[in-house]
Amino acid sequence: MSLISLDNVAFGYSRKQQVLHDVSFNLRSGVNVGLVGESGSGKSTILKLLLGLARPTGGRIQFGDAELNPGDRAFMRDYRRAVQAVFQDPYSSLDPRQKVQSIIAEPLRALRIPGSHQEAVEKAIHDVGLPVDAIDRYPHEFSGGQRQRIAIARAIVARPQLILADEAVSALDLSTRARIVDLLKALSEEMTILLVSHDLAVVAALCEEIVILEKGKVVESGRTADILANPAHPYTQKLLASVPRMPA
Ligand SMILES: Nc1ncnc2c1ncn2[C@@H]1O[C@H](COP(=O)(O)OP(=O)(O)OP(=O)(O)O)[C@@H](O)[C@H]1O
Numbered sequence: 001m002s003l004i005s006l007d008n009v010a011f012g013y014s015r016k017q018q019v020l021h022d023v024s025f026n027l028r029s030g031v032n033v034g035l036v037g038e039s040g041s042g043k044s045t046i047l048k049l050l051l052g053l054a055r056p057t058g059g060r061i062q063f064g065d066a067e068l069n070p071g072d073r074a075f076m077r078d079y080r081r082a083v084q085a086v087f088q089d090p091y092s093s094l095d096p097r098q099k100v101q102s103i104i105a106e107p108l109r110a111l112r113i114p115g116s117h118q119e120a121v122e123k124a125i126h127d128v129g130l131p132v133d134a135i136d137r138y139p140h141e142f143s144g145g146q147r148q149r150i151a152i153a154r155a156i157v158a159r160p161q162l163i164l165a166d167e168a169v170s171a172l173d174l175s176t177r178a179r180i181v182d183l184l185k186a187l188s189e190e191m192t193i194l195l196v197s198h199d200l201a202v203v204a205a206l207c208e209e210i211v212i213l214e215k216g217k218v219v220e221s222g223r224t225a226d227i228l229a230n231p232a233h234p235y236t237q238k239l240l241a242s243v244p245r246m247p248a
Pocket of ligand 1: 013019037038039040041042043044045046
């Protein structure tokens with residue numbers, strides 16, 4: 001089932017500076033997708049559009065039967081319930097003045113989900129592998145990997161269909177990164193992940209499909225295993241050659 005489709009999406013921060021050209025790909029339920037490309041290729045810009053923080057200047061983004069429309073509050077409420085995000089830096093993405101309970105419950109408040117939020121927060125903290133008493137502490141009491149678990153708990157607390165993960169493991173050391181990748185893999189039994197990453201090894205471990213972006217254009221997309229085994233585009237070959245540690 002298609003969750004979101006990007007159809008010939010174009011975007012420019014100004015009329016002179018077009019950063020996305022004719023970008024098309026599909027996010028289907030149950031199929032994790034890795035969005036890969038060098039710095040400046042437009043990955044974060046695509047996430048910005050998918051979060052409704054900007055509108056495409058051409059083409060369209062379709063969510064179910066409707067076009068993503070950041071100006072439509074009712075639509076955005078349903079959309080935000082379905083699509084949540086995890087960002088790169090677990091130090092700056094959590095408000096240091098709020099207890100973990102309040103941080104994780106934030107989407108439930110923003111989405112005006114009625115009833116007690118306690119149970120959902122406790123389920124989320126359990127799902128990310130932290131002890132339930134973590135909810136009474138502050139972010140500075142946790143390591144980088146634990147903070148990223150808190151950020152992931154916040155993203156899953158409203159049980160979304162899709163998680164947008166922007167370099168969500170890049171800032172972590174290697175062993176912590178592997179554990180968070182395992183966590184995301186386990187969560188993807190229940191929800192789909194769009195992972196933006198420089199790290200092809202992480203994409204290979206987590207994503208069934210891959211979209212390769214070069215200078216705002218999709219140069220190759222398809223099954224990760226096929227593309228990494230047999231990259232057709234010179235840019236993909238170059239990206240692969242620049243990765244020192246590829247899994248077999
Ligand atoms: N707010 C902005 N105003 C103007 N130009 C921007 C803005 N944000 C990004 N850009 C430009 O858009 C292009 C794509 O940037 P984007 O951040 O989407 O790339 P990226 O692939 O996510 O890079 P990175 O991996 O370094 O985060 C770049 O040329 C960048 O300089």
